Amino acid sequence: MATKRKTSPKPVPAVPPVSVITGAAGFLGSHLTDLLLAKGHKVVGIDNLVTGSVANIEHLAGNQNFRFIQQDVTEFLFLDGPVNYVWHFASPASPIDYAQLPIQTLKVGSLGTHKALGLAKEKGARFLLTSTSEIYGDPLVHPQTEDYWGNVNTIGPRGCYDESKRFAEAITMAYHRQHQLETRIVRIFNTYGPRMRLKDGRVVPAFVSQALRNEPITVFGQGKQTRSFCYCSDLIEGIYRLMMSDYPLPVNIGNPHELSMLEFAREIIQATGSKSKVVFKPLPVDDPKQRKPDITLARKLLGWEPQVELTDGLARTIEYFRRKV
Numbered sequence: 420m421a422t423k424r425k426t427s428p429k430p431v432p433a434v435p436p437v438s439v440i441t442g443a444a445g446f447l448g449s450h451l452t453d454l455l456l457a458k459g460h461k462v463v464g465i466d467n468l469v470t471g472s473v474a475n476i477e478h479l480a481g482n483q484n485f486r487f488i489q490q491d492v493t494e495f496l497f498l499d500g501p502v503n504y505v506w507h508f509a510s511p512a513s514p515i516d517y518a519q520l521p522i523q524t525l526k527v528g529s530l531g532t533h534k535a536l537g538l539a540k541e542k543g544a545r546f547l548l549t550s551t552s553e554i555y556g557d558p559l560v561h562p563q564t565e566d567y568w569g570n571v572n573t574i575g576p577r578g579c580y581d582e583s584k585r586f587a588e589a590i591t592m593a594y595h596r597q598h599q600l601e602t603r604i605v606r607i608f609n610t611y612g613p614r615m616r617l618k619d620g621r622v623v624p625a626f627v628s629q630a631l632r633n634e635p636i637t638v639f640g641q642g643k644q645t646r647s648f649c650y651c652s653d654l655i656e657g658i659y660r661l662m663m664s665d666y667p668l669p670v671n672i673g674n675p676h677e678l679s680m681l682e683f684a685r686e687i688i689q690a691t692g693s694k695s696k697v698v699f700k701p702l703p704v705d706d707p708k709q710r711k712p713d714i715t716l717a718r719k720l721l722g723w724e725p726q727v728e729l730t731d732g733l734a735r736t737i738e739y740f741r742r743k744v
């Protein structure tokens with residue numbers, strides 16, 4: 420009698436998750452792309468390259484798991500095949516950029532978020548919105564907790580960004596409530612690191628490039644206004660954890676280490692060994708006087724907190740900018 424041959428069950432090939440990232444060629448979008456590829460995702464990156472740069476993703480040329488589409492996210496997004504996650508990162512994000520591109524900024528936060536939500540709905544994918552601490556405006560609550568509604572000047576120079584992101588939060592919650600879409604909202608506080616644009620006008624590239632050239636460091640106002648800076652790898656890890664969580668309401672991700680801009684200028688002079696002196700320039704309209712995230716929720720919900728000290732993060736960032744100035 421023939422003995423029955425035991426057959427082991429056929430191995431089922433693990434299907435890699437598919438992620439779509441809008442703004443994939445930007446500072447943060449490109450770091451997220453790297454993280455997701457390292458975690459085994461297939462990534463489709465979309466960017467219109469208005470503020471993003473191919474240089475941020477050129478190391479991925481030839482990577483079978485990465486596909487780049489140059490497109491404006493405010494136009495209809497059509498993609499073949501399944502999508503598991505949509506990460507909506509596209510937006511100008513520096514005060515100088517959104518002063519120069521106020522209409523594009525409003526459009527990407529409103530129409531672009533609508534299109535990205537539509538894609539997620541069509542594919543049954545989970546959606547994450549990158550919102551911002553700017554939705555708190557010039558905050559009257561300090562540090563900022565997620566339940567603070569903010570103090571925004573709708574018609575000021577920053578209104579185009581702040582209001583586009585406030586609308587984006589509202590439409591994300593509407594899709595969640597109306598269509599039961601799985602959604603996440605991260606409120607990103609000031610973040611820095613390699614791949615920031617040298618001339619994007621934000622304080623980190625501005626101070627570092629001035630210091631590296633031994634030029635005057637341009638502190639706005641009296642430099643008493645505060646910010647709290649998070650290194651990019653910490654931020655991206657927090658965002659990844661949020662996407663994988665089951666929490667639909669906004670979560671602050673940022674580093675609570677708060678500094679005045681004058682202290683920050685001194686820190687950068689020291690870290691670069693620069694001969695630069697501080698000069699004072701007029702404070703831009705509606706520049707928030709203080710900003711520091713309360714990250715109690717992220718700690719509790721995601722077991723997340725920043726790991727990279729300012730001195731270490733700055734050393735890595737300065738190293739990057741040395742090759743650019």
Ligand code: UDP
Nearest residue numbers: 514620621622623625637638639644680706
């Ligand atoms: N800032 C400054 N000098 C500069 C650029 C910015 O003093 O050359 C200040 C700016 O007024 C603000 C802070 O640095 O108080 C952070 O500015 P940034 O543009 O990086 O972003 P924000 O946090 O205001 O969105």
